[in-house]
Amino acid sequence: MWSAHGWHAVQKLLPLGATVAPVIIASNKMQLTNFSGGKAAYPVYLTIGNLPKALRWKPSAQACVLIAYLSVIKPVKKKGVLKKKLHLRNCELFHQSMVEVLSPLKEAGLKGEVMTSSDGKRHMVHPIIFSYVADYPEQCLVTCTKYGTCPKCCRRASTLEKITIGRDCTQT
Structure with missing residues (x-):
């Protein structure tokens, strides 16, 4: 990530003295129960790209933070409702939940936040999502x-x- 072109491109857009904190979001659907209805959730984790890769996901380093558990609603087939429509509703629920969870990060990325580094100096930091691991x-x-x-x-x-x-996907 340290050699990524995106990091340098964003850094050039920031005011002098400000820095980027590349944010990495990760999620993976997990089963919570096996025998009582098959409940599941999406835990959402956050870490930053400024940390070395070997340290980032190491549990003892505490460099990765759980920021949310998103619920998974099991599609219950209702009379007259298509399974595809229920799936789309669950997808929309996931996206709206992520908007809520990540909205403070969006504002901090735009405005910046004053943070204290390990040497005690204060810096203007712009946390920006650079990667989603899934x-x-x-x-x-x-x-x-x-x-x-x-x-x-x-x-x-x-x-x-x-x-x-292949040809790039578009949102059409």
């Missing part, structure tokens, strides 16, 4: 793409092994 089902959920296709390009799952890059 497995394939969550990638499809986050990017609003159909399961079985690539979340990044317009290519079916059966053709993902090709070396050539």
Whole structure:
């Protein structure tokens, strides 16, 4: 992440003396119960890219923070309601929940926050989301793409092994 072009591009846009704190968000759907209704949740974690990779996800370093548990509503088929419609409702619930959870981060990224570093100096820091770490089902959920296709390009799952890059996805 330290050599990422995006980091340097954002840093150039900030006022002199301000710095970027690249934020990494991660989620993975987990089963909470197996025998009493199959309850599930999406734990959402946050860490920053300024930390070395070896330290970032190490539990004893406490560099990763749980910021939310998002509920997963099991689609209950109602008379006259399509399963696809119920799935879309759950996707919308996930996205609206993430908007609520990450809204303070959005404001802090735009305005900046004064933070104290380990040497006691105060700096203007702009936390900006640079990465979202998720497995394939969550990638499809986050990017609003159909399961079985690539979340990044317009290519079916059966053709993902090709070396050539596919056409970029658009939100149309």
